[in-house]
Amino acid sequence: MATTRTAHTVWNGNLTEGSGQTTLDSSGLGTYDVTWKARSEEANGKTSPEELIAAAHSACFSMAFSNGLAQAGYTADEIRTQAEVDFIPGTGITTSKLTMSAKIPGISEEEFQKIADDAKTGCPVSGALKGLDILLDATLVG
DSSP states (O other), X not given: OOOOOOEEEEEESOTTTOEEXXXXXXXXXXXXXXXXXXXXXXXXXXBOHHHHHHHHHHHHHHHHXXXXXXXXXXXXXXXXXXXXXXXXXXXXXXXXXXXXXXXXXXXXXXXXXXXXXXXXXXXXXXXXXXXXEEEXXXXXXX
């Protein structure tokens, strides 16, 4: 079954001096301030499209990795994934770097890395970001 999620943004003013608010409609989790300055310089308590993409990518990868583990007969005690999405003004979004560590009883390093790599390419958000360099640093913790 297909699902659709929605969010909306209201923007006032021009790009560099204006500001907006992005609301997560489907979940109702909140409304977040956005500005060009928060996107191209320091966040200072505001979000950006890149931060929202990073949140989506880290969550999607973690889910895909968890599913890959289950298909191989493993369950992680914990998976921690961080995504860093790079934005270069005038160029655009260039990279999403996933840094993941996981504690998984009984898995070999080789199988861990294979499942992680499969999750990197198989995650639907990775598919949506296929024009970017997607990097992965996966660490198995004891």
